[in-house]
Amino acid sequence: MDGNIIEVNDLTVRFGDRIVLDKVSISVKKSDIYAIIGKSGSGKTTLMRAILMLEHSEGKINVFGVDINKADEKKRNQIKRSYGVMFQAASLFTSLTIGENVAVPLKENSNLPDNLIEDIVRFKLSLVGLDDFVYDLYPYELSGGMRKKAALARALALDPKVIFLDEPTSGLDPASADDFDQTIKRLNELLGITVIMITHDLDSFFGITTRACVIKDKRILAEGEPVNIKSIDDEWIKKIFFGQRGRKFELWNQK
């Protein structure tokens, strides 16, 4: 695997007769904060869902040396246990407290006693930078940024090796987004958790991403470090990085 913990080779996903991803190949290293970028509808979520085994796919998806499309159910479940996922809406259970929300995966997947689960939950909340009092609050009592962090704590409940984040900073104000980025970076650096995220956020892209891929026309247009991706001669890339939005970003960064 050559230092890669995930290798996707010639992955094809179709919905009915429609091919959405066509022989896509990417590789993710253990140390990566890996971004998947591409315009809306290009297949970013589909790629992530295929790696998460939520979408039927053809081709090879090697995770920790296991070809998950050929593996038996036991192996696939083992791999699933090494994943943590945070979907875009943060989707916390509204009728449960934050503590109860983070405890859900632990209750579903372990026989640990309640007092130990509580200790683990409080530790996960502190890992993502949430104060201890948040444990007893309900999701509606939290800001958007805090809700995202709570969802991240829940994704960390089972000590995943890889976390998948779908547009983690969308809807956050710049300070909260930056705070969230730093939390992701800390988890990656301190705990060695590999991060795979879909993002449209240029700050996250240049601030914390180590490697990325661009999906275009059902294929991988490019894969590499953000700075190399930025210089690719492609209409969409130029629009993103050198169009209105990109220019605002450059100006802001020069301040």
Ligand SMILES: Nc1ncnc2c1ncn2[C@@H]1O[C@H](COP(=O)(O)OP(=O)(O)OP(=O)(O)O)[C@@H](O)[C@H]1O
């Ligand atoms: N379950 C499904 N059935 C049929 N078509 C689907 C299904 N899921 C996704 N698609 C189609 O596959 C294409 C890629 O969708 P996907 O959600 O992966 O794109 P995306 O890049 O994540 O988009 P966005 O940035 O808008 O979230 C779209 O045309 C979408 O309509």
